[in-house]
Amino acid sequence: MLGFDGYMEQLLDELTGHDSHRRILPIVGMGGAGKTTLARNVYENSLVLYRFDVRAWVTVSQEYSATHMLSQALSCFGQSGNITDDELGIKLHKYLFGRRYLIVLDDMWSVKAWEEIRNSFPENGNGSRIIVTTRQQELVDYFGSSSLAVGFLDYENSWNLFCEATFAEQKCPPQLEGIAEKIVKKCKGLPLAILVLGGLLGKGPRTQEHWEEIAKDKSLVMEYSDDGDKPYNILYMSYKYMPVWLRSCFLYMGLFPEDHLIDVSRLIKMWVAEGFIKPTENQTLEQVAESYMKELVDRNLLLVGKSNEHDKVLSYCLHDLVRELCIKTANIENFYCVQRDPLT
Incomplete structure (x- = not known):
């Protein structure tokens, strides 16, 4: 807010x-x-x-x-x-x-x-x-x-939102401030882009080399589609720098209907059935799947839908632009193909 x-x-x-x-x-x-x-x-x-x-x-x-x-x-x-x-x-x-x-x-x-x-x-x-x-x-x-x-955020609020998404309660390290300022300016005040990039940088190494790589990436451009309403390029970076083991789970989310509340237990079963989740020595399949969901939440790609009185998450949902990113990327990579009505 x-x-x-x-x-x-x-x-x-x-x-x-x-x-x-x-x-x-x-x-x-x-x-x-x-x-x-x-x-x-x-x-x-x-x-x-x-x-x-x-x-x-x-x-x-x-x-x-x-x-x-x-x-x-x-x-x-x-x-x-x-x-x-x-x-x-x-x-x-x-x-x-x-x-x-x-x-x-x-x-x-x-x-x-x-x-x-x-x-x-x-x-x-x-x-x-x-x-x-x-x-x-x-x-x-x-x-x-x-x-x-509702318009775009000014630079001051953009910077504050970026720092909150990237560093939580901490401040931006001095050695990263110059690079961070360039990244924030390229988001052009769009809150979703700032949150997704903040989630990406917050999960990666906080080194000048890594941040300079992000800042110089050609995808870091607020470029819209013909309807002027879908900043795919800048959101695509969240996928481009995503761990390989998380990519299939993320793209799979695009198969759910727009604004659909995705039941946690159902999603786990579907991920397991597709072979996306592998057990570890210390974690069950369910625990691994839940850790993947938390990872997507931390990256600001997955939103909490409903929780119970004990704060246990019951369902998740996707912002519709993030869902479009899933579908578009899945089509490009032949992960799945979504057939659409040509009028929609």
Whole structure:
């Protein structure tokens, strides 16, 4: 959340203001800019918990379905059932009616996705709010409401985020500062790129020779694809300098659907079945697999999804740009080939 204080304050003002109409609050920005992180921090803020009667978090994604979106919202309220889309929408509307609610629709890509569920959110005249995170300016224009545009970090916050990701609570060693500054500048203020590079450098040797190798690497360029939204080159470095024994496990993650919560026990069984995990003298297959997952988390490539009350991780997920990196690299290396609809 470094550099996000202003965004947090603005969004909290919008959420807790005196406007009694139901309002839609879009957060717009490119992939990896921190839209979901911002929304999540606001969603869990104590002021928000006090202000709203009920809250629900719904992940939309490019490949969405009304059934899944409505079911996610109802599950946040402890409501479920094997019923039709129309019945799901009616059930959600009835539950929200009269309550002051906050709904987060995370990673929405199209107007059509909103139109399929919009009637499920009643206008209660009590200050209910809907936050929409998106990369699409078209959606912001459609809603016609004031939006929050999440931009790039300034250099100071970029540097602080890099140091936090690379050195944890420690400072950058003086002999590496000059090289580190060059690396941070090449990230151009994109939080995801800074975190991934910080994870890469934090796991490698802290020597001038190694860091100079990274700084001079031709992949260390913030180069985007035609849609201007996918900094593949700079993220690819996380794979290029990854230990060989971890690469297959990482690429395999791209086979899971976008924004999917990956069950830990299921992933271990799949890695073992594919032959990616080998036992050691002191560790079982499960323990080795768990150490691989921790390694990917430490590299900021794998995100913790859900944990139990004892902080044991139950599921993980991938940022969609990291998932795209898995798929693209796997195709190039003939590790697997993902067939896609030409329209997506």
